[in-house]
Amino acid sequence: MTNQIQAPPNRFNWIDRTKGLAILGILIFHFFQNYPERINIVSVLDRNLAKLGYAAVDIFFLMAGFNVSYALISKLRKDGIDKIKVNWKSWLSKRLIRLYPAYLLAFVLSCLLYFFFGNFPRKSLLNFILSFLGLAGMKFQAVNPGFWFFTVILEAYIFTPILFYICQNKFPNILIFGSAIALFTKIVSFSFLLANNFFFYIFFLQTNFLGSYLFQFCLGLYWGWVYAEHKAFRKIDFIVATIIFTIGFILYAILGITKVNIVYMLGFDMLFTPFFFLMIQKLLSRLDKIDKIQRVLGFLSILGIYSYQIYLIHQPLYFVLLPKLKQSIQVNSSLKIVVSLMIVSVALTIYVILFTKLEKIVMKLIGNVMSKQN
Template sequence: MSNKKPISRKRLDWIDQSKGLAILGIIIFHFFQNYPDRIDLVNILDRNGAKWGYAAVDIFFVIAGFNTSYTLAASIKSGKITSLKINWIEWLRKRIIRLYPNYWLAIILSIILLTVWGTINIKSFQDLIFMGIGVPGYQRFKTLNPGFWFFSVILQAYLITPIIFLICKGKAKNILLLGIVIGTIWKIVCITNTGDPYFFIFLLQSNLITSYIFPLCLGLYWGFIYCDYQKFRRIDWEVSIAAFSIGLVMYGFLVLSQIDFEYMIGFDMLFTPLFLLLFYWVCETYINPKLTFKDFNLFSLMGVYSYQIYLIHQPLLFVALPILGGKIALNSYPRVLLAIIAIAILITLYVFVFIQLDNFLGKLMGKITKKSA
C-alpha cells in the first residue's frame, strides 16, 4: 500500500448513511411484501422492491468487509500493528460480543410479540437451541423471524475473514480475485441445482456466506484502497460502470425474452460495485452536507443501528400490518399512506426500546467476557 495521503481517523459518515439508506430500502420492501391489501401499487412495489432489497443486502456485506480492512490498514499505517500480524482471536471475540446479545434479544422480543399478537411456529426445543446458536437459516428457523438469516450469514462472514486474509496473505488484489472466483463458482453450483426449488433458493441466498462472498471480498479490497487514497479512484468507477453495463444488457435481454431468472444469479456481482459507489456519491454529495442538522442525520442514525433494525422489524410487520389493515377505515391509497406513517412510528418506538435493552446486555456481556479472559 502507498502512503500518498494521511489517514483521517474520524468516522466515515457516508458508511453509516449508506447503511441507513440500505435498511430503509429493505423496510420499505418488506412493508409492501406484507401489506394485506393487494392493490396494484402494492403489487408493483412488492415485485420490483425485491430487487432493491437484494441490492441493499449486498451493500451491508460490502460495508462489513470495508470496515474490517479499512480499520486494519489504518492501524498498520499508524504503527499500532505490524504487517498483518493481527490477533484474530481478539478480533473475533469483539465481534461475537457485539453480535450475539442483539440476536438473543431479538429472539426474546420476537417470541413476546408473536405470543401476544400472533402465532409462534417453533416446533421443538431443539429448533429453539439451533436458532439461538445461529445455524444457517433453514426454513423452520425462519418462521419466528425471517430476518435471523442475516445474523447467521454475517457471523459466517466474520468467521471466514481471518481465513481469507491467511489465504491471500493480506493482499488486496488477491482478496478481490478470490471473491470473484468463489462467487462465480458458487453461481454455477446454484444453477446446476435448479431441479429442487427449495434447495436452489437455500444455496442461492440467505443461508450461506458463499452467496455473499463477492460483496464481502469487494469490501475488503476497497477498504485497503480507500485507506490509501481517502476516496474511490477513477478506475473503481470505470470498472464498476463497465460491469454494470454488461449486467444491464444481459438483464434486458432476459426480460425481453421473457426468460424467468433470479437477480442473485450473477447480476448481484455485476451490479453491486456500482451500487456501492452510487451510495457513496449520494451520501457525500447530498445527504451529508444538505440533510445534516446540528450534527444530527437521520440516515446516519439508522445506519448505526441498522443491524438491530434488520433483526427486529419483520415480526412487527407481520403483527401490525394485518391489524392496521382492519382498523383503518379509509380508501385503499390513503390507507396505505396512513399505514406507512403508523408503522414508521411503531418501528421507531420498538427500536428505541430494543437499543436500550441491547446497550445494557452489551455492557453486561463485555464485563463477563473480560472477567473470564
C-alpha cells in the same frame, strides 16, 4: 437521542448514510412484502421493491467487509506495521461479543411479541435451537426469516481469518478468490434450477450461506484496503465498476426484451453492486456539502448507525402489527396502505429506541461481568 449519535471525528458520514439508505430500502420492501391485503398496487410494489431489497443487502455485506479491512489496515498503519499481523482469535471474539447480545435480545423480544400479540410460530425443537444459536439461515428458521442475515454475517466473520490465510494476506487475492467462489455458487444454484431441485436452488441462491454473498464481502475487504491506503477510491475502481455495470445492464435489457425471467441473485448482484456502491458514495459525498438537506442526511446517519438493530427487530413487528391494522383500519384500500405505513413507522421508531436502550444495558452488564473475570 441526538447526543447519543454524535459520530467520532474519524467516522465517515457517508458510511453511516450508505447503510441508512440500505436499511430504508429493506424496510420499505419488507413492508409491502408482508402487507396482508394483496391488492394490485401492493403486489406490483412488492415485486419491484424486491430488487431494491436485494441490492440493499448486497451493500450491507460489502460494507461489512469494508469496515473490517479499513479498521484493520488503519490500525496497522497507525502502529507503524507494514505486514498484516492480527490476533484472529481476539478479533473474532470481539465481533461475536458485538453481534450476539443484540441478536439474542432480538430473538427473545420477537418470541415475546408473538406470544402476547400474535400466533407463536411452531416448528421443531431443532429449528428453535438453531434459530436461538443464530445458525438457522432462513430454511431452518423458527422465529424470524430475517435472522438469516445474522447467520450469514456470522459465517463471514468466522471465515475471514481462513480467507486471509488462503490468500496470503493479499487483498487483490482475496477479491479474486471471493469472485471465483461466488461465481461457482451461482453455477451450482443454476444447475439445481435446471434440475428442478428448488430446495437446493433457493438454498444456494441466497439467505442461507456465505457463498451467495462472498463476492460482496470480499469486494468490501478489497475496497476497505484501497480506501485506507489512498484515502479515497481510485479512478480505476470507478472505470472497472462502470464497465462491469454496463455489461450487466445490456444483458439485463436483452433478457427483459426477450421476456426471459430475470433472477437478480444469479449474477446480476455481482455485476451491479460495485457500481451502485461507488455511485452512492459519490452522491452522498456531494450532498454532504449542501446545507439545506443536512437534516435528511442526519436522519440517514441515525438509520445507518442503528441499521443492525433495525434489521433484527423490524420484521416480527410487521408480522404482528400489519394483520391487526388490516382489521382495525376502516378506510379504502389505498388510504389504508398510507395509514398503515405511518403507524408502523411510528411503532418501529419507538421499538428501536427502547431496544437500543435495553441493548446498552445488556452490553454494560456483559462488560462488568467480563471485567470481573479478567
